[in-house]
Amino acid sequence: MTTPTALGTGEARTRLHELTVIDVRTPGEYAAGHLPGALNIPLGHIQRALPDIRDAAHRKDVLVVCASGARSENACKILAENGIATTTLSGGTGAWAADGHELHRPQGSARTVWGMERQVRLTAGALVLLGLLLGVLIHPAFQILSAGIAGGLVFSALTNTCGMATILTKLPHNRPRAHDLDRTLAELRSR
Template identity: 55%
Template sequence: MTTPLTVEQLHPRLDQLTLIDVRSPGEYAAGHIPGALNIPLDQLDRALPALLRAAEHGEIAVVCASGNRSGTACGRLEAAGITTFDLTGGTTAWSGSGRPLNRPAGGRPVWAMDRQVRMTAGSLVLLGLLADLARPGARWLSAAIGTGLVLSAVTNSCAMAKVLNLLPYNRPRPGAPTLDATLATLPGAAR
C-alpha cells in the first residue's frame, strides 16, 4: 500500500526512512533531498531485489520532481509487495517549502523530465506546422506527436521521456555513484 506523505511529515522522518529518488541522474545531480538515493525509474526493476531486502529493514519513501514518476514507482513497488510512502509534490514541494536540496559538485541545473518532454513535443509540433508551409504534408509530424501525447496520457507512460533519458545531460555524471554502488548502501544489502 502507498501512503501519501507531505513535506512536513517527511522532514522529521528523514533519518528513519530509506528515501528513493526516481528521477534521472541529471535531475538528481541538479538537486535532491538530503539523504535521497538515486534509483532512476527506468532502473527500478533491476533494483527490485535490493529494495525488497531494504523494505524488510525499514520503511521506504519515494520521490521525483512533482509526484508523477514516484506514483508510478510506488505502484510497481506495491505490486511487488513493498509498502511505500510517496512524497506529495516531490522535490518541487520540498524546495518550495524552503528546505535545502543537496547539489553535488559539478551538478548543473537540468530541467525536470516533464518539462523536457513539453519542450520537445511543443517544438516538434511547431516544426511540423512550419515545415508544412514549405512542404505540404509535413503537418503529419505534428499529428504523430499529438497522438503520442494522447497515448502517453492513456497508458501513463512516456516514450519521449525514455528517449530523452538517454541524452548525455540526463545520464550519470562522471564520478557519480553507479546503481550497483547505490544498491549496496540500502539497508539489508549484502556487504
C-alpha cells in the same frame, strides 16, 4: 491495485531520519537537487534494485520520490507488486522545494541539468514548430507531425503517462552510468 500512500512534505521532513529515500528521477534531475540523503535509482532500474530495496524496507520505511509524484507512484506500484511496501512524497521534489525545504546537490555537480518535464516541453514544442514550418515551407503533410505530438500530449495528460519522457530517459545524459548505480546499490545495502 491501490494507489500508494503519500506523505506530505512536512511529515516527510519530520520523519526523514527514519526513512530510506529513493529518488526515481534521471541522474541529471537528481544532480539538479534532491531530498537530503536520497539515493538515485531511476525508475527504469527499479527491477534491478528490487533485492536491495526489499532488504532496505526491512530496516526502514521506504519513501519514493520524483519531480511531481507520477513516476514515484509508478515505482511504488512496481515495488508493491513485488511485496515491498512504500510511500510516495505528495507533489514530489517540486512540492518539497515550494514548501521551502532544501534540496541537496552532489559535490562537484556544477553542470546545469533540465528536469524531465522541461525536456519534454522543449522536445514537444520543437517538434510541433518543425512540423508547422515544414508544412508551410515544403509540404502540408508535415503538419501531421504537429498533430501527432498534440495527440500524444492529450493522451499523456489523460493517462498521466508520458511516452516522450520514456524516450528521453534513454538519452546519455539521463541514464545512470553502471558504476554509479552499483555504488548507489552498495550504499543502499550499507544503510
